[in-house]
Amino acid sequence: MIPMRKIKAGRLIDGTGGMHTDIEILIDDGEIVEVAPDIQTDADVEVLDFSSYTVMPGLVDAHLHITSTGDPDLLKNLRQGVPYTTLVGAVQAKKTLQAGITAVRDAGAGFRTALDLKRAVGEGLHPGPRMMVSGQGLSITGGHGDPASGWPPEIEFRGRRTVDSPDEARKAAREELAAGADCIKLIATGGVMSMGTDHTTRGLTEEEMRAAIEEAENRKKRTLAHAQATKGIKNAIRAGIDSIEHGFWLDDEAVEMMVENDVYLVPTLAAVYHIIEAGTDEGVPPHAVEKAKIGRDAHISSFERALKAGVKIAMGTDAGTPFNRHGQNAFELELMVDAGMTPMQAVAASTSVGAELLDIQAGQIREGYLADMLVVDGDPLEDVTCLQDVESIKAVMVEGEVKVQRS
Numbered sequence: 001m002i003p004m005r006k007i008k009a010g011r012l013i014d015g016t017g018g019m020h021t022d023i024e025i026l027i028d029d030g031e032i033v034e035v036a037p038d039i040q041t042d043a044d045v046e047v048l049d050f051s052s053y054t055v056m057p058g059l060v061d062a063h064l065h066i067t068s069t070g071d072p073d074l075l076k077n078l079r080q081g082v083p084y085t086t087l088v089g090a091v092q093a094k095k096t097l098q099a100g101i102t103a104v105r106d107a108g109a110g111f112r113t114a115l116d117l118k119r120a121v122g123e124g125l126h127p128g129p130r131m132m133v134s135g136q137g138l139s140i141t142g143g144h145g146d147p148a149s150g151w152p153p154e155i156e157f158r159g160r161r162t163v164d165s166p167d168e169a170r171k172a173a174r175e176e177l178a179a180g181a182d183c184i185k186l187i188a189t190g191g192v193m194s195m196g197t198d199h200t201t202r203g204l205t206e207e208e209m210r211a212a213i214e215e216a217e218n219r220k221k222r223t224l225a226h227a228q229a230t231k232g233i234k235n236a237i238r239a240g241i242d243s244i245e246h247g248f249w250l251d252d253e254a255v256e257m258m259v260e261n262d263v264y265l266v267p268t269l270a271a272v273y274h275i276i277e278a279g280t281d282e283g284v285p286p287h288a289v290e291k292a293k294i295g296r297d298a299h300i301s302s303f304e305r306a307l308k309a310g311v312k313i314a315m316g317t318d319a320g321t322p323f324n325r326h327g328q329n330a331f332e333l334e335l336m337v338d339a340g341m342t343p344m345q346a347v348a349a350s351t352s353v354g355a356e357l358l359d360i361q362a363g364q365i366r367e368g369y370l371a372d373m374l375v376v377d378g379d380p381l382e383d384v385t386c387l388q389d390v391e392s393i394k395a396v397m398v399e400g401e402v403k404v405q406r407s
């Protein structure tokens, strides 16, 4: 039986736009039961004094690839077998948690290994964040992620599978759900990293996506669409998708459709940033650099348009793409602020909004929510970059248990 805990916070950011100073948080059985200036209780409580720090919800990264390393040579990554892939995922899950990220959505891992990793973390075998795992993503033959679109034939990544009709999409979604997927990823357009695809064209058709989405909804699971080109974005929204990932080319109509249908945007600005910043000099494949450059300006304008229109934006890094390293997830907040968010909005996108998208009762310091929290030496509302320095993350708690502590 874990004792009740009382946390003294010098500054509290609640995850939904509220900030308070000198406040206390009472935690019982992994859950926040009270937030007030001076909590009195007869019960035995363990007091954790963080009165010189900021306490906030743990970060939620709504889009990453836990078994990809950030090596620019994607194929090197994909050539590994199952044991190596799993070990890489385990190491990166630990790094992620140590950096203050308490929940993630894995958007595609080799060999479905993220499902086992989630189980290992859940059973306490290995440290890591709470995980929502998409199984193998669904793509069209020759589409983004299909080895036939340009990967050497020996590549056995199995992070994606191809479907070429609504019936095939339905069956594939059922199989992924049966394998334990928490969400279904649909490839609605071409992508940056794949060799033979054009990211300005669509992938799965609306009908194919609708069939897969129906199956996910039937199992009360969510769906996400890799979607860069406008046509694919709109196909996914009309098919009933829950979130648009990347969203390079969002026109006014797409933004309006997202607001109307309560569709989230997960921009993954860091992915594009690192590919362009490192470039071919650092070994990023030329096709990826070129496509990232083609999309960059539109991507930033789309982000601004979505933000202005009130689209729900959840933080997602796409960590695992070139030089986009696990443990450096908080860099995305800086990019979102650079693109027009206030620090408070960036924090909300990275906590409450992300948790809502992942459908977990976390991301807020509020009664009834899971006590997934981080303690940082600094004020993210003054300067969001303080979250990037792992040494500034003084403690990370999952369900009230201190998983990481730094003096």
Ligand SMILES: [Zn+2]
Binding pocket: 063, 064, 065, 107, 318
């Ligand atoms: Zn991704």
